[in-house]
Structures are given as structure tokens and as C-alpha cells.
Amino acid sequence: MRWRWAIFAGLVLGIGLSWWVSRDSPEQAQARRQRAEQAAAANAEDARPVLYRWRDADGMLQVTAQPPSGKDAGRKYERIDQQPRAGIEVHGNPD
Template sequence: MRLGWAILAGILLGGGVAWWTSRDTPADIERKQARAAAARAADAEDARPVLYRWRDAQGRLQVTDQPPKGRRYERVDREPRPGIEVHGDRE
């Protein structure tokens, strides 16, 4: 009977040690939260509808919904950021 208790105690002790060594520390949790927040921000920025402004070989300004291949371009938001007022009646 004592052997049974010793085996049970060893299993419980081993499980406790395995849990303790595999858990996240507060620093790990903080790093994971920061990484998740950065990923959410990047996803939100990529999800915004954008246009691409660039110049063709003749120097004419082009605005397209697909970026040009092999040319420098600038991303332009289709929608203003929150807090920016847009008045279409003003010039």
C-alpha cells in the first residue's frame, strides 16, 4: 500500500513540476500581449482601403488601386482617419 502512495505522490509531484516549468511568466505574458497588439494594429492598417499614387515613364501622375511593379509609389488612404474632417464643398 505504501508503494501505491509513493507512486501517486511521484506522479503528482512530477505533474506539478511539469506545470510549473511550462507556465508563462509575467514577462512572457507581457511580450505576447505586446506582439498581439502590434499584429492587430498591422492588420487594421492593412485592412484600410488604399490607393497608390505614382508616376509613369512619361512623368504623368497615376492613381490606381494596385501598386505598380518596379516603381516607387505612395499609399493614399481612401477614407480619412478618425478625427479628420472632410468637406467636399470647400475648395
């Protein structure tokens, strides 16, 4: 009968020791949380609907749902939010 208790105690001790060794330190847990928050923010930024504004080889302004590709690949483009941010934004020349 005693050997059953010894096996049980050994299993409990082994499980407890493996948990203790594999757990994250507070610094590791904080770093993991920060990485998760940064990844979530990046995903949210990429998920926002945008348009792309650029000029083709003839100088014509193009506004498309995809960045320039094909013969226009490599051209500079600007990302434009399809849904404007809350508040007032004024852009332009003071003239």
C-alpha cells in the same frame, strides 16, 4: 496498496513541477502581450483598403489598386486611404 498512492503522488508532483517550470514569468507574459498587440496593429494597418498614386514613365498620374509593377516597378508611390479618416484634413498650398 501503498505503492498505488506513491505512483499517484509521483504523477501529481511531476505534473505540478512541469507546469511550474514551463510557465511564463510576468516579464515574459508582458513581452508576449506587447508583441501580440504590435502584430494586431500591423495587421489592422495592412487590412485597410488603400489606393496607390504614382507617375508612370510619361509623367502621367496613375491611381491604382496595386503598387507599380512590371516596367514601372521601383517607382515612388503614395498610399492613399480609400476610406477617409474622421475629422477635417486640409492639404495644399496656402496660395
